[in-house]
Amino acid sequence: MHPSDLPSPALADWESAVAFRLFADQDSPTLTVPEQIAARLGDRILSGQMPPGARIGEQELADEFAVSRGPIRDALRILEREGLATLLARRGAIVTELSAQELQELLEIRAGLFEIVVRKLAAQPSAGLLAMLRAGVARLQALAADTEGGNAYAETTYRLLILCARQSKNVRLARMLSALSLQTLRYSKLGLASVARRQQSAQLWSETVDALANGDVERSVALTRQRIVESGAEAISQLSSRSTTESTP
Numbered sequence: 001m002h003p004s005d006l007p008s009p010a011l012a013d014w015e016s017a018v019a020f021r022l023f024a025d026q027d028s029p030t031l032t033v034p035e036q037i038a039a040r041l042g043d044r045i046l047s048g049q050m051p052p053g054a055r056i057g058e059q060e061l062a063d064e065f066a067v068s069r070g071p072i073r074d075a076l077r078i079l080e081r082e083g084l085a086t087l088l089a090r091r092g093a094i095v096t097e098l099s100a101q102e103l104q105e106l107l108e109i110r111a112g113l114f115e116i117v118v119r120k121l122a123a124q125p126s127a128g129l130l131a132m133l134r135a136g137v138a139r140l141q142a143l144a145a146d147t148e149g150g151n152a153y154a155e156t157t158y159r160l161l162i163l164c165a166r167q168s169k170n171v172r173l174a175r176m177l178s179a180l181s182l183q184t185l186r187y188s189k190l191g192l193a194s195v196a197r198r199q200q201s202a203q204l205w206s207e208t209v210d211a212l213a214n215g216d217v218e219r220s221v222a223l224t225r226q227r228i229v230e231s232g233a234e235a236i237s238q239l240s241s242r243s244t245t246e247s248t249p
Helices: 008-016 033-047 058-065 069-081 100-123 127-145 150-167 171-191 195-213 217-247
Strands: 085-088 092-095
Touching: 033 058, 033 069, 033 171, 058 069, 069 085, 069 092, 100 150, 100 171, 100 195, 100 217, 127 150, 127 195, 150 171, 150 195, 171 217, 195 217
Parallel strands: none
Antiparallel strands: 085 092
């Protein structure tokens, strides 16, 4: 099934419910100038427009956004807090490099938090949530088979995770998972780059939704953890391959 074949309300409602950016839980008019700049730069980093290790020039950004360097520095501190930028003493800022150790730490926290979400969802089943998840899984299955669907697949899983977290009715939990999911998104794109890896992930998503529909909490938790662990392992493998290639004369 192609994504365009899905019933439009089922697809549009859950996709549009998640803004794909920093500060997604806030209305744009309430953001400060540094937050607005950080959100714009965060989009560029997460999309790959600004790759890992790229220099982030303060003056160039000040000129682009027509502000002094003060708001730019504040924006960079926000990005550093979110794990997207690294501030180097007397050397300016760069886009944070991807690290296997960081990924291991992020996934450990994320898996634990999402287990809480899954248990809460299983304790209060919702027909609306299941319908949204099934629409999401149908999109994942279509993107899994598309050789060019890697980035879109990773971004779709991000939206599904955030929607599930919001359905848990725990605002702090949803905010924590939103931040962690943004930080892991660049890694997710690595771990889901191949068709085979995406197809396995989509299968696990489908089985998880079935388990939730059947009220099987422990299977839902186990499948969720398996999906996170397998994608993480693939991302780490990709990082290791890159490191080996770069170190080879």
